[in-house]
Amino acid sequence: MRRPLVAGNWKMHGSRADNATLVHGLLDLLQPGARADVLLCPPFVYLWETGRLVKDSDVALGGQSVCAEAQGAFTGEVSGAMLRDVGCRYVLVGHSERRQVYGESDSLVARKFVAAQASGLVPVLCVGETLDEREAGRTSSVVDRQLDAVLAVTGVGALGSAVIAYEPVWAIGTGRNATPDQAQEVHEAIRAKVAALDGTIADSVRILYGGSVKASNARELFAMPDIDGGLVGGASLKADEFAQICAAAG
Ligand code: 13P
Numbered sequence: 001m002r003r004p005l006v007a008g009n010w011k012m013h014g015s016r017a018d019n020a021t022l023v024h025g026l027l028d029l030l031q032p033g034a035r036a037d038v039l040l041c042p043p044f045v046y047l048w049e050t051g052r053l054v055k056d057s058d059v060a061l062g063g064q065s066v067c068a069e070a071q072g073a074f075t076g077e078v079s080g081a082m083l084r085d086v087g088c089r090y091v092l093v094g095h096s097e098r099r100q101v102y103g104e105s106d107s108l109v110a111r112k113f114v115a116a117q118a119s120g121l122v123p124v125l126c127v128g129e130t131l132d133e134r135e136a137g138r139t140s141s142v143v144d145r146q147l148d149a150v151l152a153v154t155g156v157g158a159l160g161s162a163v164i165a166y167e168p169v170w171a172i173g174t175g176r177n178a179t180p181d182q183a184q185e186v187h188e189a190i191r192a193k194v195a196a197l198d199g200t201i202a203d204s205v206r207i208l209y210g211g212s213v214k215a216s217n218a219r220e221l222f223a224m225p226d227i228d229g230g231l232v233g234g235a236s237l238k239a240d241e242f243a244q245i246c247a248a249a250g
Contacts, residue, residue, distance in 0.1 A: 004222065004229040004249035005163060005206050007039040007124065008236025009064060009092060010046075019046055023053040025239030030059070036229060036249035039090055040236075044078050051087035062090030062124065065098055068111035070118070080119025091116045092231075093123040094146065096169045100130075106149030113150050117158060124163040124208070124231065125150060127190075131170035139168075140189055147193060156197035164190060164207045165231040171211025173233060180220045180227075183209045187226035215241045218248035 014022070019042060030038065041062040042050045051061045067077035083091055093116055094109035104112075109125075116123040127146040129139045143166070150158070166186050171178050178186075187207045195202035209221050210231030221227055229249050236242045 002204060002206050002228045004036040005039060005208060006036050006229045006242075006246045006249045007041060007062065007090070007092075007165075007208065007231045008242055009041045009095070009210075009231060009233050010043065010236060011064070011097070011233055012043055013237055014042060014046055016046070016049060019050055020053060022237065022239050023050060023059075026243055027054070027057055027059070029239055029243035030057070031247055034246065034250065036246055038246050041090070041092055047083070047088060048086045055087075060089045061087050062092065063088050063121075064092050064095065066091045066093065066112050066116050066119075066121070068108060068115045070115065080115050080121050083121060084119050088121060090122045090124055090163070092165075093125050095126045096128055096167055096172060100169070106146055109146070110150045110153040113158070113162070114153060117154075117161065122161055122163060124165050126165045126167050126210070126231070128167040128169055128172075128211070134168065134170060139186060143186060143190065144193065147190065151197070156194065156201055159194060159198075159205050160201050162205065164205060165210050166190065166207060167210035167231060169211075173212070175212050177212035177214070177217050177221070178209070180224050183221060184224040184226055187224065191226050213245060215244035215248070218245040222249050 039060045063083040066080050093112045098104045113123045127143045129142040133142045206228040208229045208231045209227045213230040213232045214235050
């Protein structure tokens with residue numbers, strides 16, 4: 001049975017004071033012994049301090065991105081080893097904002113995925129189509145292409161220590177979530193694609209849904225058979241709402 005995972009992606013939000021209030025509030029509200037794993041992905045500069053705040057809990061820490069290179073003259077970048085050094089276990093790779101705003105290509109995302117695993121991090125590989133792509137009937141070809149770019153470099157075995165996040169771009173930050181059926185359809189297709197390569201890994205790989213997940217829609221999304229939790233943006237900045245989303249995952 002796959003253990004659900006709920007990840008909060010703070011994006012470029014927060015301050016030292018706000019983060020302390022948020023994390024303390026969250027730790028008070030999370031149910032002890034809950035089934036779902038909980039992950040927080042603050043901006044790089046707040047990773048260490050957030051790690052201190054959660055150190056006596058089961059909440060895990062993750063980066064929002066990682067450099068494809070191990071070290072060197074890459075101004076502004078942060079390596080996988082650095083993320084590990086400050087306590088990260090996970091890192092987001094290929095978030096749509098990285099792809100769209102910063103022009104990260106499928107091949108760069110694949111290199112970042114490899115760099116993350118080489119550092120001992122669990123990559124959370126984000127995939128998803130834009131509204132234009134969905135309306136043109138290209139959802140599955142876009143998601144396939146994004147997955148294939150990584151699989152071509154790593155092979156399916158790498159998904160044994162990774163997480164996939166389906167985040168339709170049109171649902172991110174818009175308040176318009178994919179319906180449970182729309183999300184399930186893509187999750188099922190992703191799992192089938194993995195199953196064609198390795199059935200055991202397909203059964204165990206966690207596929208998260210992201211895009212306007214809220215306390216009010218989390219339960220019905222997470223009830224779908226191939227949705228193993230969420231990657232939550234805006235609603236992860238509110239302790240009570242994020243705690244409710246975590247509770248909805250089990
Ligand atoms: P929202 O939950 O704000 O739509 O963001 C989703 C997301 O991009 C998480 O990575």
